Every structure is written in C-alpha cells, then in structure tokens.
Amino acid sequence: MKLTRRDAVVALAAVGGVGASSVAARFDAPRAGDGDWDGAGADASAASADLLDVMDAAAAAVFPSDVDGRRTFVERYVVGRTEDRASYREGLTETAAELDAIARDWRDAAFADLSVETRDEILRGLGVETADPEPDGTVSERIRFYVVNDLLYAFYSTPTGGRLVGIENPVGYPGGTESYQRATMPDAGADGTGEEEETDG
Amino acid sequence: MAETGTPADEDGGVGDGVDRTPSPRADVCVVGSGPAGALVAHRLAEAGADVVILEAGPRFDFSRRAAQMETHLRAGMENPWEMGGERDAYTTAGRHYPLNAARVKGVGGTTLHWQGMVMRLHERDFEMRSRHRVGADWPLSYDDLKPHYREAETAFGVAGALDNPYAPPRDEPFPLPAFPPSHSDSIFAEACESLGLDMHSVPNARNSEPYDGRAPCQGFGTCKPVCPSGAKYTAESHVDKAVAAGARLVDRAPVQRLEHDDAGERVERAVYATPDGAEHVQSARRFVVACGGVENARLLLLSRSETYPDGLANTSGAVGRYFMDHLFAGVGGRVDRRTRQNHVGFNTSECHQFYDDDSPVNGLKLEFLNYAGPSPVIDATHAETWGDELLGQLRESYGTHLTMGALVEQLPRAENRITLDPSRTDDHGNPVPHVEWSLDSETRRALRRANEIQRRVFDELDATVDWVVGPENTGPAYHQMGTTRMGSDPESSVVDAEMRAHDLSNLWVVGSSVFPTGGAMNPTLTIAALSLRAASAIESSM
Numbered sequence: 001m002k003l004t005r006r007d008a009v010v011a012l013a014a015v016g017g018v019g020a021s022s023v024a025a026r027f028d029a030p031r032a033g034d035g036d037w038d039g040a041g042a043d044a045s046a047a048s049a050d051l052l053d054v055m056d057a058a059a060a061a062v063f064p065s066d067v068d069g070r071r072t073f074v075e076r077y078v079v080g081r082t083e084d085r086a087s088y089r090e091g092l093t094e095t096a097a098e099l100d101a102i103a104r105d106w107r108d109a110a111f112a113d114l115s116v117e118t119r120d121e122i123l124r125g126l127g128v129e130t131a132d133p134e135p136d137g138t139v140s141e142r143i144r145f146y147v148v149n150d151l152l153y154a155f156y157s158t159p160t161g162g163r164l165v166g167i168e169n170p171v172g173y174p175g176g177t178e179s180y181q182r183a184t185m186p187d188a189g190a191d192g193t194g195e196e197e198e199t200d201g
Numbered sequence: 202m203a204e205t206g207t208p209a210d211e212d213g214g215v216g217d218g219v220d221r222t223p224s225p226r227a228d229v230c231v232v233g234s235g236p237a238g239a240l241v242a243h244r245l246a247e248a249g250a251d252v253v254i255l256e257a258g259p260r261f262d263f264s265r266r267a268a269q270m271e272t273h274l275r276a277g278m279e280n281p282w283e284m285g286g287e288r289d290a291y292t293t294a295g296r297h298y299p300l301n302a303a304r305v306k307g308v309g310g311t312t313l314h315w316q317g318m319v320m321r322l323h324e325r326d327f328e329m330r331s332r333h334r335v336g337a338d339w340p341l342s343y344d345d346l347k348p349h350y351r352e353a354e355t356a357f358g359v360a361g362a363l364d365n366p367y368a369p370p371r372d373e374p375f376p377l378p379a380f381p382p383s384h385s386d387s388i389f390a391e392a393c394e395s396l397g398l399d400m401h402s403v404p405n406a407r408n409s410e411p412y413d414g415r416a417p418c419q420g421f422g423t424c425k426p427v428c429p430s431g432a433k434y435t436a437e438s439h440v441d442k443a444v445a446a447g448a449r450l451v452d453r454a455p456v457q458r459l460e461h462d463d464a465g466e467r468v469e470r471a472v473y474a475t476p477d478g479a480e481h482v483q484s485a486r487r488f489v490v491a492c493g494g495v496e497n498a499r500l501l502l503l504s505r506s507e508t509y510p511d512g513l514a515n516t517s518g519a520v521g522r523y524f525m526d527h528l529f530a531g532v533g534g535r536v537d538r539r540t541r542q543n544h545v546g547f548n549t550s551e552c553h554q555f556y557d558d559d560s561p562v563n564g565l566k567l568e569f570l571n572y573a574g575p576s577p578v579i580d581a582t583h584a585e586t587w588g589d590e591l592l593g594q595l596r597e598s599y600g601t602h603l604t605m606g607a608l609v610e611q612l613p614r615a616e617n618r619i620t621l622d623p624s625r626t627d628d629h630g631n632p633v634p635h636v637e638w639s640l641d642s643e644t645r646r647a648l649r650r651a652n653e654i655q656r657r658v659f660d661e662l663d664a665t666v667d668w669v670v671g672p673e674n675t676g677p678a679y680h681q682m683g684t685t686r687m688g689s690d691p692e693s694s695v696v697d698a699e700m701r702a703h704d705l706s707n708l709w710v711v712g713s714s715v716f717p718t719g720g721a722m723n724p725t726l727t728i729a730a731l732s733l734r735a736a737s738a739i740e741s742s743m
Contacts, residue, residue: 061587061588063587064588065588065589132276133276134277148587149276152578152581152582153271153274153275153581156595162578166539166599167541167543167600169420169422170576170577171546172270172421173422174420174430176419176420177418180384180541180544180571181383183541
C-alpha cells in the first residue's frame, strides 16, 4: 500500500493544519530528566537529529511493514499539522527528542539509525504499548501520546490505513456518502479515495 | 457586543474583550441557546423584538471542530465539549443517570453533540391518558402541532422520504432528499422481509445536499459527538440568525435565578454570573427559560421566593417531577459477510411497525445501526501493540459486525424527579441538581419485547449474538423530558399549551421539559416544533 499526497493533506485538514510545507522541524533543546522518567539519563547535547527523522523512524515501527511513501506522509503530517498548534508542537518536539536521547543512551545511536526491530524493542522496553497516552505524563506516556498515537491516528484515519483493514472511508476521513452504500471496497483509485495518481512517495 | 477594547472588568473575567454587562431592559430575555432557545430568539428577533440570549457555556469556534473530532477519536484526550467539573456537578439516587454525557453547555446546546435524528411523535403520543389510561394527555393534539413540525423540519433542513407507512400524516415532502439505505440495511432487509418487518427511511437533521449555507455530509463518521463539516444541524445556526436579526448573545453567563415582582405575577430580572464571580442583572418584559430538561427545572427551583417557596412557577408542585428518558435496547453480533460499518455516523433505516401497539403500551421503535462494532482508528489508538501485529488485530475486529438498537418509552412517574441537592454546590455556590430515576415493570417488559424482535432478526441472519442490552443493563438515550410538564390544569402542570407558566404571565418554558409524555421518538424535532409554537404566542403578546 502506498500513502498518498491526498492522505497527508486529509490528515492535515482533519486536525486543522493548513499550508503544510516540506520544511523539516529541528529539535528544540531537549531537557534531560524531563518529566517523571529517570531511567535513561537522556543526553541533551546528543539529541540533535531531525524531528522528521525520528518520527519517520517511529512510523517504520508503528505502521504495518508493507507501506510505501511513508516519509513524505510523515513529513507533511508532522510538520504541517503542528504549525498552528504551538503547545502540541512543543510537546511533540520535546518528546521525540527524548526518544532520540534514549536511543543514544541505550544503543549509542540516533533512533533513526537503528534497525526497525531495535526501535520496536526500545518502544516496548519503555512500556509504551501499555502506557496510557498522557500529554503531561511520564516519558513513556508522552511517547505513546505524541509519537505512537499521533502516527496511528494519522494512518488509520486515512484510506491507506483504512483499506488495509477493509474500509476505504474510515472514521475521521471525509470520504463522502457513497461508500457506506457499497457492498464491497473498490480498488484504490476507483472510488476517489487514495487515488494512485496522487501518489508521490 | 464583542467590541475590541471592552474594559477588562466588562468581559466578565474571560479576557476576550467581549462585553458581558447587561443590556438595557429587553423585550425578551432567553435563557439558554440550544435549539429551543435559539429558535425562539430567532423568531422574535426577526419580528423586531429586542432580544438578549444568556448562555451558560462558551461559544465553540467552528474552526476547531476538526481538532475536537481528534479529541474524541484519540485515547487520552479531553471531552471535546468540556463537560464536567464543578460547573456541571450533579448527584443521583436510584438508577445512576450519567447527566454530563447527556448534555452540552455552549452556544448551540446539546445539538453540538447530538445524533440528529428527527421524527415526529405519533398522534397517540398526545393522548395516552384518553386512549390507554396511562401517563397524561397533552393539552394540544398532533394536528395542532403539525404546522410547527413542518416549520421545524424546514429550520433544520431535514433529509427524509415518504416511505414510512407508520409515520403520522403529513402534507408536504421533506425539505431534503433522504440519505439512501446502507449496505448494512440491505443485509437486514433480507431477514426483515422474511419475518414480515417493514424497514423504511429515517429523517435526519443532516444535509444530504447543500442547505441553508451549510455543506452536505462529508462522511467523517463522527456525527455524535462532533460533525466537522457543519452538515449536521446545530442550533448555532439559529443563534447566528438571531444575532444577525439584532439579538444580543452573552456567553459564559449562567443564570443563577429569576426574580419576580412584588405581586408574584411577573418575572422582572434574570441574575446571571460571569467567570470572574460577579453577578449581573438583566431585566426584561418577557422571559423564556430554555436550559434543557434538567436545568429548566433546576433554575425554577433555584428561583424560589416567599411567594413561591417551593420554586418559581411551582404552585402545582410538578416542577422537577415526572422526569423521563428513552431507554435503549440492543443486540449486537457478527455475520459471515462484510457489513461495511462505520463509514458514516448516522442511521438510514428504522422500523416503526410496533410503535402504536398496546401490549405493552410503551412506544417502541427499532433502529438498524450503520456504526456497529469497532472503528479501526479508535481501536488503533487504544491498542497495546502496533505494526503488523496491530494490523492483524484490526483485520480481525473490523468488518462483520451488525447491531440493532431500539428506543423504548418510559411513562411519567412523580417519583422520578429533579430536586436540588443542598449538600453539594456548583462553582457559583448553588445547590446542584439531584436526579432520582428508576424503571417500572412495564418499561422493562417493553425492553424485553424489543430484545425478542431483535433476536428474531439475528436468528434469521444466522448471526452470532455477542451482546444484549435489555431490562437488566439498559441505559438512557440522553433525552431528558417531563420536568416542567404542560397541561390545561394549573393544579397539575407547570405551563399551558403555549408553554406559558400558569403562575406568571410573562414567563415561558420551552424544551423537552414540557413534554407530559415522551413517546419513543427522538425528541428534538418536537422540541423545535413546540418552541416555534411558543414563539408565535410570545410574538402575539408583544
């Protein structure tokens, strides 16, 4: 399955972000020991990687394996949707930086430079899969909220994620009022959702 | 209002520069901006009246509606309509009533989060005492309300069709074409045909095509609680029209009490508070209470005086009593085929075949849901895994669910009531509403009957029955009714057929609190029709 430009634009529209640019955000200075988490000794000076790199790397673990065009989707979604949401963007940036710092501390490498399997191990090692998504919680809860759930929401509220499950017009996506009447899910491109010609990734 | 540069002490401590100080004595003061208050305010402002609307909650900026949808869908985010906390505190006795899940305080009121199903009551609903010796007769008939139903359907932009053989008589088509039936409906139709059950379309207050400056449905699938496209009607529409016609809206201004003249014949003032804790006095020639099925009664009870020691307009003792809701009955399961659920957040077919039956006498309508089972995006953000493992779980959980629902009538009983709880106060120091609610045996019998019909359909479909909601675990449909009932007799009712209080000549009460009985149809179209009838009466009084 390919993520399309339409997916990214819709994901942006769904959260009120407009004018998505391709400018990758840079991390603000992370705060070592931020929040309640105190186990990894996050190294602020080492956390200089690109926000997009970390989110795309997380998406590689969080999205299903058979997805193309991921980085473009994440770029537009992550950057675009946070432009008008300053506090959310701050939380996202800080949390991604912490995740990167944890990777450097635990595995001596930027999160994005690790294998998908190792990223998955780090996330599960932090207990993110069972953590409550809390924007003001522990680092595991914040990673669940700002990184994992942010990506899952974007993915499964667009046709590409929905189609993998069997619904071309998933909840959260403005896919019109034709699809609910159909007996079957048409091929991508045949229903106005996830047109292949818009694919750019 | 809303002039930039309003002194800080005039915006009530909100910090937005909006003037929240009182207006000079108005022709009409409307308390509440849900559908009842909005329609009255609009009609009277259009007629040239000087109208002030006092709304307890905020105005929610439409540009944030998509972000509110995300708030609803994602785990760990807040209630999109900000209900809860000390402002909205309440207590219950008997069966728990989840009041704050059932209402919204804000410009537009509970239509901000409503489903948008808009059926007319049946003729018999107005005559339950005469026909069946239960409940109470309304002081007006279906024929009296019929022209106002038509006005209400036009106001909302109802999408519907004339294919329901059980609907009460009507003289005109609906303003908008009905939404076509769903694929899921077609599955149910096979079983219903075999069983002799008639399916038909269901009227929706949702644009099937552009109407009244609002977009057609975009298919976000989140009608309840948030429609990001604006296709679903909310009373914001008529608040805006009222303001355009000259009405003044003051938000974040909960009315604390109404005060009457020395003779106890007319209401003189509404005392409202602003977030800074200051109290303000809005005087008016007429007052319209439109705060919802619980707060209508509460405001009257909070307005007790030496003349009305049991509460304003409560000589009958009926204020707060006869609290009713509709009860939900449902069956859910799975079939061995794709059911295509959760594309849209509204229903397209129902069955009203059993509505007018008399054993049990309670009204009953059946629903065929288009949003049965889980939604992948909601499941994903709540799952305890991700990647391919999550995808596998979602593929297993989505795709073959079916659900039938039903609404069942609850007849009025005096012991079901809203009172004030002196042991707990809200953010302004007022006693909170106390909800006493229970179910009677006839309502339970009607719930069992709904379940029996639903199970027959599932059996016919060879569907599994994975869950049943019936007499033992039912819950309310969030339609609070009955607490300021209308009637001809001042000894037993609060307002008359024009919704004017028996006790005070310039006080009207509108909304579902005036329903003497509740039927089993979603109440908002009837709320709107009654409000338009009240508006005509108020206009005639000016």
